[in-house]
Amino acid sequence: MTNLLQINSSIFSSGGHSSLLANEFVDKWRTRNPNAQVTVRDLANDPLPHLDAARVSAYFTPSGARTPEQQVYVDESDALITELKEADVIVIGLPMYNFGIPSTLKAYFDRIARAGETFRYTENGPEGLLEGKEVYIFAARGGKYAGTSLDTETAYMRDFLGFIGITAVEFIYAEGLNMGDAAKDLAVAEARKRLAELVV
Template identity: 50%
Template sequence: MTTILQIDSSARRDGSTTRALTDRISARLGGAVTRRDLAAPLPQIDEAWVGANFTPEADRSEAQKAALALSDTLIAEIEAADVLVIGVPIYNFGVPAALKLWIDQVARAGRTFRYTEAGPVGLLTGKRAVLAVASGGTALGSEIDFATGYMRHVLGFIGITDVEVVEAGRQMVDADAAQAKADAGIEALGRAAA
């Protein structure tokens, strides 16, 4: 059975477009769904976290292991998933701070990517991601959309290159058109392989 990791990053629990879209996308794809709600923000990485991450695993103290425990859990959620369904509301032209905190926890040298002489190599390969991107006025894919391209880049950096976008952009300009585009995007998604 396909395993889906659904990540919701909207600050709004009620009335959120991206939360409604991620629910619909997960249902469309089918499979077992694990949910990660970022409305209660994750902690920022700090000096202790960075120091722990750059200490070889065999040499980490108990405090260093504790500093990385949440990151280990979040990465394990990705590792266990076949498909990531990520809600990406555009706040002030970029991703919400809550989503950036998640990215900082999971983009980890030696765990989800490594550097080689040829450049960085993502370690979380063989996965698919579907982004549910919504905005009030930002045209998706435009020069002021700093969220969609960023998410594609970050996911590719950790090895997830099969990325699709379901978009509901410019809702405050034309809500009906935004909804129709999102509906068509969900309809076009193929079901996850069983």
């Protein structure tokens, strides 16, 4: 059975433009894949605390030496990693806030980037362990940044996902959303057209 994991990172939850596009994609994908399992993680409604020293220490402490508090931190991370490992398709709703990804998404990434779980170190450098997955990223922006030096998101997302072994990454952009109604309507229409082409 195919598993899809949807991660929405808009501070407006399901009301954000990136979430609306991601939701539409997933709805169409469900129609094509009626027997699939879909898991939705909304980082606005269920945010993760930012990484801190206590959690990092817990991740590096051997299992037999962890305190009960440390085990709670590890269990939290393990659950997210299991969810990710089980997914064949990953859909991410990605707004841009102040030229970067939402801090809630960074907190999520900090939980799943663990040596021995999602990547490993080798004599040739780090190697990602989550190969064979497809990722669709719905990037919503108020301005127009794709292809410019101000688009820090695209490279960061490709670099991070590649680090954990995921290289099949498709971006669907909806840009200029704060540049007037005409620009907004055109951007959304183009993104919706592209997402319809990608549903398989």
